[in-house]
Amino acid sequence: MSDTTTVVTPAATVPGTTVSAATGSAAPLREVGALIRGARKGRSMTQAQLAERVGTSQSAINRIEQGGQNLSLEMLTRISDALDQQIVSIGGAPQRAHLRVQGGRKLSGSIAVNSSKNAAVALLCASLLNRGVTRLHKVARIVEVDRIIDVLRSLGASVTWSEDGETLEIVAPADLHLDAIDADAARRTRSVLMFLGPLSGRYESFRLPYAGGCDLGTRTVEPHLIALRPFGVDVEATSGWYEVGVANQDVPAKSVVLTERGDTVTENAILAAAARDGETVIRNASPNYMVQDLCFFLELLGVRIEGIGTTTLRITGKSRIEEVVDYWPSEDPVEAMSLLTAGIVTSSTLTVTRAPIEFLEIELATLAEMGLRFDVSAEYSAANGRTRLVDITVHPSELHAPIDKIHAMPFPGLNIDNLPFFVVIAATASGTTLVHDWVYEGRAIHLLDLTRLGASVTLRDPHRLDVTGPTHFSGAEISCPPALRPAVVILLAMLAAKGESVLRNVGIIARGYEQLQERLNSLGASIETFHD
Numbered sequence: 406m407s408d409t410t411t412v413v414t415p416a417a418t419v420p421g422t423t424v425s426a427a428t429g430s431a432a433p434l435r436e437v438g439a440l441i442r443g444a445r446k447g448r449s450m451t452q453a454q455l456a457e458r459v460g461t462s463q464s465a466i467n468r469i470e471q472g473g474q475n476l477s478l479e480m481l482t483r484i485s486d487a488l489d490q491q492i493v494s495i496g497g498a499p500q501r502a503h504l505r506v507q508g509g510r511k512l513s514g515s516i517a518v519n520s521s522k523n524a525a526v527a528l529l530c531a532s533l534l535n536r537g538v539t540r541l542h543k544v545a546r547i548v549e550v551d552r553i554i555d556v557l558r559s560l561g562a563s564v565t566w567s568e569d570g571e572t573l574e575i576v577a578p579a580d581l582h583l584d585a586i587d588a589d590a591a592r593r594t595r596s597v598l599m600f601l602g603p604l605s606g607r608y609e610s611f612r613l614p615y616a617g618g619c620d621l622g623t624r625t626v627e628p629h630l631i632a633l634r635p636f637g638v639d640v641e642a643t644s645g646w647y648e649v650g651v652a653n654q655d656v657p658a659k660s661v662v663l664t665e666r667g668d669t670v671t672e673n674a675i676l677a678a679a680a681r682d683g684e685t686v687i688r689n690a691s692p693n694y695m696v697q698d699l700c701f702f703l704e705l706l707g708v709r710i711e712g713i714g715t716t717t718l719r720i721t722g723k724s725r726i727e728e729v730v731d732y733w734p735s736e737d738p739v740e741a742m743s744l745l746t747a748g749i750v751t752s753s754t755l756t757v758t759r760a761p762i763e764f765l766e767i768e769l770a771t772l773a774e775m776g777l778r779f780d781v782s783a784e785y786s787a788a789n790g791r792t793r794l795v796d797i798t799v800h801p802s803e804l805h806a807p808i809d810k811i812h813a814m815p816f817p818g819l820n821i822d823n824l825p826f827f828v829v830i831a832a833t834a835s836g837t838t839l840v841h842d843w844v845y846e847g848r849a850i851h852l853l854d855l856t857r858l859g860a861s862v863t864l865r866d867p868h869r870l871d872v873t874g875p876t877h878f879s880g881a882e883i884s885c886p887p888a889l890r891p892a893v894v895i896l897l898a899m900l901a902a903k904g905e906s907v908l909r910n911v912g913i914i915a916r917g918y919e920q921l922q923e924r925l926n927s928l929g930a931s932i933e934t935f936h937d
Contacts, residue, residue, distance in 0.1 A: 435472030437481075439551055442470040442570065444488045446546075446920055452568060458487035467568045503909045504922065507931035508880060508902035514928050515756035515796075516744055520545050521737035522917050524698035527672050528734060529553045530599040531699060532575040533562070534606070534680055535706055537727040539575040543788070544734060546570065548916045552590045556597060559587035581607070588614040588645075595669070598629055602673040605638045605651050606680020606724065613647045628665035632674040635661045636681070663689040666716070666815045671696050678720040679708045687718045693816040694764045694792075698735050701791050705730045733788035738764035739822045740918065743893055745799055746826040747925060749777065750833050750901040752801040755928065761787070762795040767819045769797070771811060771827070775834055778802045806836030806874070812843060821845075825890040828852045829898045831872040832860040840870045851886035854895055858883075858902050880904035889917045896921075900930055 445455050452466045459466075459480070468474040469484075520543045529550065532539040544550060554564050557575065561582040564575050583604075591597040591614040604611050626647075630640050637652035661674050671691040676699075678685035690696070692714045700713045706728050709721040741760040748755030749772070762784065769779070782796040811831070813821035821844050831838035832855060842849045846867050853870075855862050858881050861873040878901045885892045885908055892913050899906035914921060922932045 434475070435551070435555065437476065438470045438472040439546075439548075441466075441484055441488070442546065443915075443920065444490045445470075446570075446923075448488060450488075452570070455484070455487055459483040463568060467566070467570075470570070471566050501910050501936065502912060503907060503935055503937070504896065504899075504911050505933045505935055506880075506896070506899040506902075506906045506908065508878065508899050508904060508906055510751070510900070510929055510931060512748055512751050512753040512755050512900070512925075512928040512930060515758055516924060516928060518736040518738075518741045518744065518757060518759045518761075519543075519919055520734040521695060521698060522547055522549055522740075523668065523695040523737070524734040525550050526553050526594075526596040527599060527669075527695050527699045528702055528732065529557060529575070530596070530603060530672075531676060531679075531702060532557070533560075533577050533581070533600070533603040534676065534703075535575075535726050535728055535730065536577060536579060538729045539577075540729075540731045541573045541575070542731065542733045543571060544573045545737070546919045548912075549594055549596065552594045553596055555587045555590035556600070559585050559590070561585070583608065583611045586612075586614070592645075598626060599669055599673055599676065601629060601633060601638065601640070601647075601649065602676030603680055605633060605636060605649065605677055606722075608651065610648075610650045612649060615642075615645055615647065628663065628667055628670045629673050631664050632661060632670050633677055635659075636677045638677070659683075659685065661685060661687045663687065666691050668693050668695055672699055675699060675703070675710075675718065675720060679703050679706075679722045680724065681722045682724045684719060684721045687720065688716065690716050690718045691815060692716060693820075694735065694738055694761060697791070698789070701789055702730070702732045705732060735787045735789050735792035736761050736794060738820060739890075741765060741797075742768055742820070742823040742826050743897070743918070743921075745797060746830060746894075747897050747900060747928070747930075748799040749802075749804075749830055750897055752833075752901075753929075754798065754800050756796055756798040758796040759787070759794050760797050761792050763793055764816065764820065765797075767814075767817065768823055771807065771819065772830070774807050775804045775830070776802050777804060804830070804834035804875075806831060806834050806838040810839035810841050812841035822890055825852060825894045826897075828862065828870060828872055829855060829860075829894050829901075832862065832874045832876040832878075832898070833901070834874045837871055837873045839865075840872060841868060842870075843868050848888055848891060851888050851891035852894060854883050854886060854891070855898055857881040858895075858898050858906070860898070878902035880906040882907040882909070884909045885911050885913060887913065889913055893918065893921070896932075900925070900932075 453463045456463045456466045522545045525544050557564050562577045639650045641648045666689050668691045674687050700710045706726050711719040736759045738761045741757055744757045778800040780798045784793045784795055787794050811827045813819050813824045824842055828840050849870050858878045860876045863871045880902045
């Protein structure tokens with residue numbers, strides 16, 4: 406989804422003024438480039454087609470979209486006209502993006518699942534281990550990825566998109582510019598915590614900004630620190646920073662027992678082990694989809710990993726890696742669940758293709774228990790050659806509440822990020838469903854906004870919701886929750902609501918979804934972006 410960025414410059418009213426990066430930072434140009442790229446892709450336009458409309462070359466459009474070329478106001482105006490969308494406003498306060506939804510429409514057709522956001526950020530962090538060339542294909546073009554790219558570039562890595570926007574090439578220098586880290590980008594994503602593992606294998610000391618991200622309640626970093634202490638990593642929190650010291654980089658950890666089977670915690674331990682010579686055994690590891698993707702990638706770098714897909718990993722790392730590697734991240738099971746939910750709550754016949762079935766089996770079993778009718782195709786391989794994909798078609802169904810509560814579990818249980826979608830699904834079912842979100846304090850509270858659309862959702866405590874249906878959704882105006890999955894749940898409920906709904910301040914959705922509005926519209930939804 407595109408928003409409008411404000412470019413403030415003292416010479417903004419002078420003809421011929423250019424928009425350029427402030428000294429020492431290219432972030433404004435990259436933000437404008439990302440908006441242009443999003444608007445272009447939202448109109449199914451190629452770089453060559455946009456170049457022809459504005460009278461420049463495809464390579465120039467590619468540089469603009471990457472934030473690598475200064476822009477005149479004249480060029481910005483021509484691009485805005487070609488895309489029929491205001492890209493920037495000059496001066497004044499930034500305009501925020503909102504969505505206007507005309508609900509109650511049936512969806513139809515098919516839609517492919519994009520590659521995994523969570524895998525992408527892990528692979529970008531892992532690219533720091535490789536002193537050769539890392540090429541990642543079909544990477545999700547989302548805000549979270551852009552923030553990690555900003556951090557990598559600030560450290561001195563070369564990160565470039567191919568002209569067609571399909572491939573991301575990363576070359577990490579022999580010596581990273583640790584003191585130049587983009588603290589603003591780093592503080593806006595919790596994924597920066599995954600720099601702890603790879604950096605601890607290269608440096609005796611460094612610092613990272615406090616990590617941010619979604620508002621999901623208390624999420625301690627202590628499990629990360631427990632996972633890294635066996636590698637000699639000591640972290641002290643000071644004003645706004647994690648100060649990191651590594652006691653002995655040469656002695657690899659022989660055994661790591663994770664106290665929490667978290668995905669990013671496991672990835673941090675894997676990255677720390679991969680960066681060191683010798684063998685490390687990690688127990689109580691997460692075998693979830695993004696962890697498997699990371700392991701598949703590290704194997705291409707020459708790291709030997711036994712036990713992929715299990716809770717015990719045996720890793721033989723390498724202190725020096727210099728490879729030319731190409732990797733395709735696998736498809737995102739959470740996006741797949743989002744798209745399936747869109748079909749379910751609108752009582753539509755909808756096909757979701759390229760769904761990673763291994764990471765959706767419990768979700769589908771739960772939906773079958775609730776009475777959902779669906780078809781699953783024969784399996785085929787993802788581009789990485791390892792992940793199993795299927796096409797899933799959902800049909801209009803009379804749903805009923807399950808006998809037992811719905812709750813998440815570590816893989817192979819129901820994915821914690823998929824749990825919020827069951828709240829809006831349960832709202833369409835007959836009976837009362839207990840949804841237990843035991844991981845996050847407070848995320849359940851954000852889902853109470855469904856009551857504004859007519860749902861019966863009551864809070865037992867910060868972790869448990871009672872959802873009673875069936876619901877006859879009706880339109881309403883709601884401010885977007887400050888958490889990604891609840892925000893998307895509200896949007897999907899608006900698709901099912903009769904009449905007009907407005908979802909305000911939707912920037913958080915772009916953190917995890919690429920062009921979600923346009924893709925839903927391609928299925929028959931009516932979602933319009935507006936600014937005020």
